[in-house]
Amino acid sequence: MQIVFVSSEVAPWSKTGGLADVCGSLPQALVARGHRVMVIAPKYQNGSKSDVLYEGAFDTCVKAKLGCFGGEQEVGYFHQMKNGVDYVFVDHPSFHRKGGLYGDSYGVYGDNQFRFTLLSHAACEAPLQLPFAECGGYYGQDVVFVANDWHAGLVPTLVASKYRPHGVYKDARTICAIHNILHQGAEPSTTFPNLGVPNEWYGALEYQYPEHMRAHELDEGRVVNILKGAIATSDRVLTVSQGYAYEITTPEGGQGMEGLLLSRQNRLDGIANGIDMDEWNPEADADCAAAFTVTDMSGKLECKRALQKELGLPQRDDVPLMGFIGRLDWQKGPDLLQNALHDMMREDVQVVMLGSGLPELEDFMRWAESTYPDKFRGWVGFSVPMAHRITAGCDILLMPSRFEPCGLNQLYAMRYGTLPIAHATGGLKDTITAYNAFGDADKVLAGTADYNQGEGVGTGWLFKDMNADALMWAVRSACDVYRSEPKMWRAMQTQAMTQDLSWDNAATKWEKVFEWSKIDPPHCG
Ligand SMILES: Nc1ncnc2c1ncn2[C@@H]1O[C@H](COP(=O)(O)OP(=O)(O)O[C@H]2O[C@H](CO)[C@@H](O)[C@H](O)[C@H]2O)[C@@H](O)[C@H]1O
Numbered sequence: 001m002q003i004v005f006v007s008s009e010v011a012p013w014s015k016t017g018g019l020a021d022v023c024g025s026l027p028q029a030l031v032a033r034g035h036r037v038m039v040i041a042p043k044y045q046n047g048s049k050s051d052v053l054y055e056g057a058f059d060t061c062v063k064a065k066l067g068c069f070g071g072e073q074e075v076g077y078f079h080q081m082k083n084g085v086d087y088v089f090v091d092h093p094s095f096h097r098k099g100g101l102y103g104d105s106y107g108v109y110g111d112n113q114f115r116f117t118l119l120s121h122a123a124c125e126a127p128l129q130l131p132f133a134e135c136g137g138y139y140g141q142d143v144v145f146v147a148n149d150w151h152a153g154l155v156p157t158l159v160a161s162k163y164r165p166h167g168v169y170k171d172a173r174t175i176c177a178i179h180n181i182l183h184q185g186a187e188p189s190t191t192f193p194n195l196g197v198p199n200e201w202y203g204a205l206e207y208q209y210p211e212h213m214r215a216h217e218l219d220e221g222r223v224v225n226i227l228k229g230a231i232a233t234s235d236r237v238l239t240v241s242q243g244y245a246y247e248i249t250t251p252e253g254g255q256g257m258e259g260l261l262l263s264r265q266n267r268l269d270g271i272a273n274g275i276d277m278d279e280w281n282p283e284a285d286a287d288c289a290a291a292f293t294v295t296d297m298s299g300k301l302e303c304k305r306a307l308q309k310e311l312g313l314p315q316r317d318d319v320p321l322m323g324f325i326g327r328l329d330w331q332k333g334p335d336l337l338q339n340a341l342h343d344m345m346r347e348d349v350q351v352v353m354l355g356s357g358l359p360e361l362e363d364f365m366r367w368a369e370s371t372y373p374d375k376f377r378g379w380v381g382f383s384v385p386m387a388h389r390i391t392a393g394c395d396i397l398l399m400p401s402r403f404e405p406c407g408l409n410q411l412y413a414m415r416y417g418t419l420p421i422a423h424a425t426g427g428l429k430d431t432i433t434a435y436n437a438f439g440d441a442d443k444v445l446a447g448t449a450d451y452n453q454g455e456g457v458g459t460g461w462l463f464k465d466m467n468a469d470a471l472m473w474a475v476r477s478a479c480d481v482y483r484s485e486p487k488m489w490r491a492m493q494t495q496a497m498t499q500d501l502s503w504d505n506a507a508t509k510w511e512k513v514f515e516w517s518k519i520d521p522p523h524c525g
Pocket residue numbers: 016017018019021022179180240273325326327354355356381382383384387404405406407408409427
């Protein structure tokens with residue numbers, strides 16, 4: 001099959017979170033399974049050293065004229081082939097600016113609707129206009145588009161409204177892939193004409209906020225919601241774990257989309273993410289002090305000591321070192337760590353947090369570090385090498401996410417024998433096996449345990465209630481096992497490290513969804 005991923009970020013070129021990791025590595029796994037895959041993302045240029053990442057991409061010299069925002073917008077395309085995947089970067093001045101991908105210190109950019117409308121239009125044109133002369137020729141019309149999150153969410157609506165009615169992309173299919181339903185790309189309904197979607201399709205995008213979410217009495221709460229349009233018009237909807245696929249059909253998890261998703265339940269699937277086994281490999285991780293394997297964990301201890309030294313924490317082997325990596329926002333639950341901090345600091349533990357986001361939580365990290373200098377370190381910022389060192393050097397990874405569509409950090413952690421403590425939600429619940437005190441540590445260590453018969457020991461801790469007491473229960477349980485039951489700890493690490501976390505597994509399931517999408521007629525014919 002020919003598959004076209006459309007995404008606002010793709011690693012290693014542009015990354016703020018897990019979406020970039022997925023769009024960087026899943027396509028390679030699909031290519032390894034014999035598919036032809038293109039990934040389309042913006043060519044960001046922010047004047048920093050990350051700009052050089054695009055140096056390997058060459059200008060195709062194709063210019064597409066896109067009908068939106070009251071005229072014709074011209075974009076260019078750059079192309080780089082890597083590990084068999086066609087990475088295509090959309091070039092437009094609105095992607096060239098200082099600051100982050102979506103905003104800067106003043107907040108989110110005011111023209112994001114414009115920037116990502118361009119991305120979606122450009123993506124729809126790419127298979128038709130890019131010749132790929134030396135590598136396979138035009139993709140043409142027989143493609144499966146995967147529109148990731150709201151930024152690419154106009155793709156299904158454009159295919160259904162602008163192309164299919166004119167006989168183009170009749171055999172193509174569109175998948176709306178939801179990595180995070182919190183962000184939907186909603187703007188006032190008066191912006192609809194900007195989108196370049198035919199007028200009669202307004203209803204597909206219209207959404208009305210419930211009364212309690214409106215600003216004032218005269219506010220009708222009427223918006224155009226790009227993700228809603230994608231869910232309504234795509235051929236299938238896919239999200240990144242089975243647990244989250246269920247949660248988004250409930251009022252608690254659906255962020256207003258639950259009704260629509262329920263109506264599309266027979267076309268909704270959940271597939272847990274895999275990980276890039278080369279980038280996250282404890283046997284060969286250039287960012288870490290030492291290498292280790294499941295049979296020889298001595299290098300992990302070296303990583304721990306090196307991390308303690310780098311952070312200026314007391315170098316002690318016996319103290320459980322716990323890490324947190326992630327955006328400091330409501331989703332990831334760093335405020336729960338804030339609430340539990342005093343209790344946690346009463347235990348004999350060390351904690352390191354890496355993240356950036358809400359200024360008050362960044363300040364909390366600085367405050368905690370100065371209050372507990374022997375036990376707490378806060379690293380405000382975004383550093384992939386540091387994320388690797390924390391993942392390798394810690395004993396425990398904390399993931400108190402309020403909701404988590406899949407979560408990648410817990411998968412990386414388990415590969416490095418770092419046991420996660422996580423809120424039992426979404427993909428965390430699906431991918432972490434809870435500690436089982438009655439499991440057979442000897443059999444797990446010998447590789448003969450039958451996990452279906454309850455002989456497994458688990459790969460981490462899951463707490464159900466989103467409060468500090470529940471988190472502390474899990475922290476104390478984990479610290480007990482760490483200190484008093486080294487064999488059990490080792491068995492949990494073994495179970496965690498020997499799981500198949502690779503993309504091969506997930507790619508086979510994605511492939512099935514592509515096949516199913518082809519079997520059914522288009523949802524909007
Ligand atoms: N300060 C920092 N420094 C360095 N690296 C940092 C960092 N903060 C975060 N990261 C990295 O960003 C990625 C975060 O990925 P996640 O999947 O955990 O969450 P995210 O919410 O971004 O993704 C959304 O999409 C993904 C992909 O589907 C889902 O797994 C997830 O549940 C969903 O919320 C990881 O690679 C992590 O190491």
